[in-house]
Amino acid sequence: xxxxxxxxxxxxxxxxxxxxxIEEDATVETALDALLASRPALAEEVLDENEExxxxxxxxxxxxxxxxxxxxxxTAVDEETELALFPPVSGG
Amino acid sequence: MQVLGxxxxxxxxxxxxxxxxTQRLSGTGRxxxxxxxxxxxxxxxxxxxxxxxxxxxxxxxxxxxxxGEWYATGQSRTLDETLDALAPDYDYALVEGYSDxxxxxxxxxxxxxxxxxxxxxxxxxxxxxxxxxxAMEERDPYITLETLVADVKRDPDEVYSGAIAxxxxxxxxxxxxxxxxxxxxxxxxxxxxxxxxxxxxxxxLEARDGVHAVRLHHKTGVVDAGEDIVFVVILAGxxxxxxxxxxxxxxxxxxxxxxxxxxxxxxxxxxxHER
Numbered sequence: 001x002x003x004x005x006x007x008x009x010x011x012x013x014x015x016x017x018x019x020x021x022i023e024e025d026a027t028v029e030t031a032l033d034a035l036l037a038s039r040p041a042l043a044e045e046v047l048d049e050n051e052e053x054x055x056x057x058x059x060x061x062x063x064x065x066x067x068x069x070x071x072x073x074x075t076a077v078d079e080e081t082e083l084a085l086f087p088p089v090s091g092g
Numbered sequence: 093m094q095v096l097g098x099x100x101x102x103x104x105x106x107x108x109x110x111x112x113x114t115q116r117l118s119g120t121g122r123x124x125x126x127x128x129x130x131x132x133x134x135x136x137x138x139x140x141x142x143x144x145x146x147x148x149x150x151x152x153x154x155x156x157x158x159x160g161e162w163y164a165t166g167q168s169r170t171l172d173e174t175l176d177a178l179a180p181d182y183d184y185a186l187v188e189g190y191s192d193x194x195x196x197x198x199x200x201x202x203x204x205x206x207x208x209x210x211x212x213x214x215x216x217x218x219x220x221x222x223x224x225x226x227a228m229e230e231r232d233p234y235i236t237l238e239t240l241v242a243d244v245k246r247d248p249d250e251v252y253s254g255a256i257a258x259x260x261x262x263x264x265x266x267x268x269x270x271x272x273x274x275x276x277x278x279x280x281x282x283x284x285x286x287x288x289x290x291x292x293x294x295x296x297l298e299a300r301d302g303v304h305a306v307r308l309h310h311k312t313g314v315v316d317a318g319e320d321i322v323f324v325v326i327l328a329g330x331x332x333x334x335x336x337x338x339x340x341x342x343x344x345x346x347x348x349x350x351x352x353x354x355x356x357x358x359x360x361x362x363x364x365h366e367r
Contacts, residue, residue: 006280007352008363056365060350063285084282084350090364091279091310091351092261092322092342 006086013039029073060084093179099191100200105216121183128189180242240307244327249304257334261322272357282350289349302333
């Protein structure tokens with residue numbers, strides 16, 4: 001499945017779009033682990049001092065907020081899911 | 093307004109392609125064209141009077157009939173200013189020439205040009221119009237504040253509307269006199285999600301009592317210091333609803349739409365929220 005990255009996260013991962021391989025019952029969390037394994041420079045940008053996803057970093061699952069509308073990091077994902085990772089939005 | 097440049101060496105069929113596209117597109121919308129000239133254009137076949145006006149020092153002269161037909165001459169206008177002037181009233185601007193401009197362009201034959209290039213063809217006579225029109229329509233349109241104001245004035249509910257309130261966000265060069273000047277901002281966008289959020293925001297604002305039409309636009313890519321970035325335009329029955337909606341509109345747009353800003357100053361460049 002595919003991670004879409006934006007702003008300095010894209011720079012850290014050296015690509016707007018990163019494909020990762022996932023297992024049968026993958027979740028946002030395992031997909032994130034796969035992403036950080038394949039792009040270690042990204043970990044510094046998105047993890048806090050407890051090695052967890054930092055509060056200010058946003059994740060979207062097929063355009064929706066998994067923390068608002070689903071099970072957060074435990075939300076199930078599959079091959080077709082589009083995941084996105086980005087810092088706070090800064091338009092306007 | 094969609095802008096499309098048509099560029100190529102002479103004899104590559106640029107004017108032919110402009111003709112073909114104009115014929116095709118005037119079926120769907122209003123078309124304007126701009127021609128890049130290397131020599132000052134010669135327009136005074138008819139206008140002995142306007143030539144005298146110009147020789148006397150007039151910066152611009154306009155010859156105008158009661159039926160609304162006109163031509164104009166002037167001394168110092170840029171391509172951007174020309175496109176800004178056309179944007180409120182036209183759906184398409186076809187620009188013959190200007191291979192260095194950063195407008196989407198069709199390249200005929202072999203020519204080194206500035207990006208973005210949406211289509212290449214050997215000659216204007218045979219170039220595929222369907223492909224060209226599709227590629228053009230996929231681009232973000234050229235939008236000015238006046239485009240959006242002209243648009244809301246055409247809404248059927250304008251008859252019930254006594255107020256238009258607008259907000260323009262622009263690139264601020266400096267916070268204060270000692271701040272290193274910002275040269276430009278660059279905006280990235282999570283396309284599908286941003287389109288959805290903008291549509292939702294527009295719907296929410298238009299659903300308000302007394303608000304009749306809403307237009308929102310945020311540019312992407314490079315925006316230079318002093319240029320406009322984002323517009324919120326509200327057509328409403330009365331000023332109260334208009335003022336409230338325009339403020340809420342820009343505040344929500346900034347909170348909800350996945351857009352990302354990179355700042356380039358004289359000293360450095362950085363993404364907003366980059367540590």
